[in-house]
Amino acid sequence: MNKFGFTFFLAACGLFGQSILSAQSAEAIQGKQLFNASCAVGYCHGLDGRAGRGPRLRGRVWAKSYLYKTIEQGIPGSSMPAWQGRISEEKIASVVSYILSISKEQPGAEGERVQAIPSTAPTDSPGKSLFFDLMRDRNCSVCHRVSGAGAAVAAPFKSFQPVPARALLAKITAQPASGSNIRIRLAGGEEFCGVKAAADSQYLRVYDLGGAGPPVLRTIRKRIVLSETPCPSLNVHGSNSVVYSSLELESIADFLTRQ
Amino acid sequence: MVSLDPMTKKFARHTSVFLLAVTAFCASTDMTSERLIHAAAEPQNWLTYGGSYNAWRYSALNEINRDNVRKLVPVWAFQTGKSEGGFSCTPLVADGIMYITSPGNRVFALNAATGEEIWHYYYALPKTLGLIYGPVNRGVAIGAGLIFMGTLDNHLVALNSRTGQEVWNVDIEDMRQCGCNITGAPLVVKDKVLVGVTGGDSAHRGYINAFYVNTGRRAWRFWTIPGPHESGNETWQSGSWKNGGGATWLTGSFDPELNLIYWGIGNPAADLYGGARQGSNLYTDCVVALDADTGTLKWQYQEIPHDVWDWDSAYECILIDKVIDGVSRKLLVHPNKGGYAWVLDRVTGQFIAAWRFGENVNWISGIDSKGSLLGRNEPVKDKPTLICPSVSGSRSWNHASFSPQTGLLYTPAMEYCDVITARDEAPVQGAPLFGGGYEMKRPPNAEAGGHLDAYDPVSGKRQWTYRSKYPLLASTLATAGSLIFSGDPEGHFFALDALTGEKLWSFSTGSGNRGSPVAFAVNGRQYIAVPTGWGSAVAGAMPQIWPETEDFPAGATLFVFALPD
Numbered sequence: 031m032n033k034f035g036f037t038f039f040l041a042a043c044g045l046f047g048q049s050i051l052s053a054q055s056a057e058a059i060q061g062k063q064l065f066n067a068s069c070a071v072g073y074c075h076g077l078d079g080r081a082g083r084g085p086r087l088r089g090r091v092w093a094k095s096y097l098y099k100t101i102e103q104g105i106p107g108s109s110m111p112a113w114q115g116r117i118s119e120e121k122i123a124s125v126v127s128y129i130l131s132i133s134k135e136q137p138g139a140e141g142e143r144v145q146a147i148p149s150t151a152p153t154d155s156p157g158k159s160l161f162f163d164l165m166r167d168r169n170c171s172v173c174h175r176v177s178g179a180g181a182a183v184a185a186p187f188k189s190f191q192p193v194p195a196r197a198l199l200a201k202i203t204a205q206p207a208s209g210s211n212i213r214i215r216l217a218g219g220e221e222f223c224g225v226k227a228a229a230d231s232q233y234l235r236v237y238d239l240g241g242a243g244p245p246v247l248r249t250i251r252k253r254i255v256l257s258e259t260p261c262p263s264l265n266v267h268g269s270n271s272v273v274y275s276s277l278e279l280e281s282i283a284d285f286l287t288r289q
Numbered sequence: 290m291v292s293l294d295p296m297t298k299k300f301a302r303h304t305s306v307f308l309l310a311v312t313a314f315c316a317s318t319d320m321t322s323e324r325l326i327h328a329a330a331e332p333q334n335w336l337t338y339g340g341s342y343n344a345w346r347y348s349a350l351n352e353i354n355r356d357n358v359r360k361l362v363p364v365w366a367f368q369t370g371k372s373e374g375g376f377s378c379t380p381l382v383a384d385g386i387m388y389i390t391s392p393g394n395r396v397f398a399l400n401a402a403t404g405e406e407i408w409h410y411y412y413a414l415p416k417t418l419g420l421i422y423g424p425v426n427r428g429v430a431i432g433a434g435l436i437f438m439g440t441l442d443n444h445l446v447a448l449n450s451r452t453g454q455e456v457w458n459v460d461i462e463d464m465r466q467c468g469c470n471i472t473g474a475p476l477v478v479k480d481k482v483l484v485g486v487t488g489g490d491s492a493h494r495g496y497i498n499a500f501y502v503n504t505g506r507r508a509w510r511f512w513t514i515p516g517p518h519e520s521g522n523e524t525w526q527s528g529s530w531k532n533g534g535g536a537t538w539l540t541g542s543f544d545p546e547l548n549l550i551y552w553g554i555g556n557p558a559a560d561l562y563g564g565a566r567q568g569s570n571l572y573t574d575c576v577v578a579l580d581a582d583t584g585t586l587k588w589q590y591q592e593i594p595h596d597v598w599d600w601d602s603a604y605e606c607i608l609i610d611k612v613i614d615g616v617s618r619k620l621l622v623h624p625n626k627g628g629y630a631w632v633l634d635r636v637t638g639q640f641i642a643a644w645r646f647g648e649n650v651n652w653i654s655g656i657d658s659k660g661s662l663l664g665r666n667e668p669v670k671d672k673p674t675l676i677c678p679s680v681s682g683s684r685s686w687n688h689a690s691f692s693p694q695t696g697l698l699y700t701p702a703m704e705y706c707d708v709i710t711a712r713d714e715a716p717v718q719g720a721p722l723f724g725g726g727y728e729m730k731r732p733p734n735a736e737a738g739g740h741l742d743a744y745d746p747v748s749g750k751r752q753w754t755y756r757s758k759y760p761l762l763a764s765t766l767a768t769a770g771s772l773i774f775s776g777d778p779e780g781h782f783f784a785l786d787a788l789t790g791e792k793l794w795s796f797s798t799g800s801g802n803r804g805s806p807v808a809f810a811v812n813g814r815q816y817i818a819v820p821t822g823w824g825s826a827v828a829g830a831m832p833q834i835w836p837e838t839e840d841f842p843a844g845a846t847l848f849v850f851a852l853p854d
Binding site for chain 1: 506
């Protein structure tokens, strides 16, 4: 069957096929609950796939493989997130099943109401909340990235050995022997300590850690840099005994070892 | 008009580019806070998001006026190449250079007379965004030789206005953790640049940040929800303040004489279910007045205590002065998604009046003379309830304008409703927290559609109405030519008579209008610019009522119009 014929066949199914909501599988019914809790939220695909910021899903024809790919991997550069790893494969399958079940309906068809909505997102751990705690200006995440979240001022955590929390705690509180901590003096009198990020023949890129807020990645012309010297006084980790209590640091260490 | 031969024209064009480049260089060192404060004295420019700090979106230029607007023709166009989400920016114009943004955080500096690109900056976005906000951007701010833009991954960047090169970049809060980002335009005030954040439909606690323009270091931060032991925290059921929303996703205003910044604060989260956040939920749905130097709260006025409709109060704060009962008052007029505009004394935050611009409103029966809401009609947990207007509001974010020439306020509006079912959802930091679902419905006893109206800004008396088949999602522009410019979802960019609402001119741009038109002049010639390109959450949901709008084409074109040479 040529492409036109295939499209026509599917369209005909849509036009003449009766609503199959009443015959939805248990899997599709579970998928509907998940869909309306996760995919219809806010301004996304709309209740029962009626459209929002995301496109209308009901009443259209979808390839099963496309649905799996899009739900699992998301659409890069768009608002569509990747759900793989966030919800189970079974749940993704149920959402696919549900979307396929409404793909033969016409827009505007009434759907049954969903009453009970399960939560699909993982629960935050105390250590994770502390790691990203925005109420602390020098929380871990303003410099460190873990599992793809947080800033990249410091080198990202590459691997996590299952070490005892207290051992990791000792590492956290120790001053890192980093050669990238520098003190910059600029023409005009400005002077600050930071972490060197990159440099070329004309520009220096440095994370300015001199303010109270988050580090600022500054691009500075080398010709206005009067001096660039080590900054041993830049003791970010040493101050963490003030930012976090010992118990909180243990909690963070526990979170990190689980990554 | 003098006729030039082709070579002379080419030379003149190149000379013009050179002169503009020189002008741009001068501007980059010359865009002082004084110039921004007195922006109205430079009608040839459009220096801030609202045109001036009072958010009038008014141009004193009158070369193009109601007598000659029928002759208006396009003189150049520019393609950004990014159409997803709609072309929603407000172009800025400074000394012959235009600065625009596209979805996906692209910035372009253009010769404002010819459309030729001077530089562009494409922000390096993470491969995966996956946020429920975005990917739109509403524009940049300019000041101290820099161009400022908030990003879809919640950074604020400062660019050299002459070259487009990044000067500083600050990561405000990790978007993967907070589920928030920046789509609104920043606002430069003296030596600081202020920027808000989305996140009002997520488990997030909102804020406004101010950074020093020269270094990017944070100067102050205003939390939109008071923390523990702060006054106002008691208006939140235990623990709910942490995830209570209060986004600041649009751009505020500034009164230099009072040294106050005014910013609209968004809805509480969960949007549609308030059972887990009992209390009035300060400072959500408030207008806040902050000391421009310190960010200290001077006053707040809560329009909607304990919002359960997703009304937001995030829209523009229009600052006007007017004599009321023989006394000159400094006023703030604030249209709200719920279909009412509040009028406040901007010195004290005192309530003066509220008037209705939405025609289908059933979430309250009215507002009394003290500002109290009457007859609240709230969504019900697990039970469908008809609420008018829809969660998209009686108006979207696209802005109103005020003309000192006519003394009238011009705002678009839209008419449709929702059947809302509220739900009790467990908050997870950074994850959506909407508290229910909705299905769009036509109003029970009226036509669905849109309109653009002229009002007395204090009494709310309507002077005229322009009807539209579809909701109007473009901002308005008022000019001293006694004109109101705006556009519609079908792509018509049009001019109305500011006194009568009569349509005087229209141009088919080929894609729906979602952005904000501006007026400017170069070498004494007036231009009107409008971003065109259909998209956004509200536009995306319109097929629920108007199925044909699903096929409305996207776009990414900036059109610029002028009178013929």
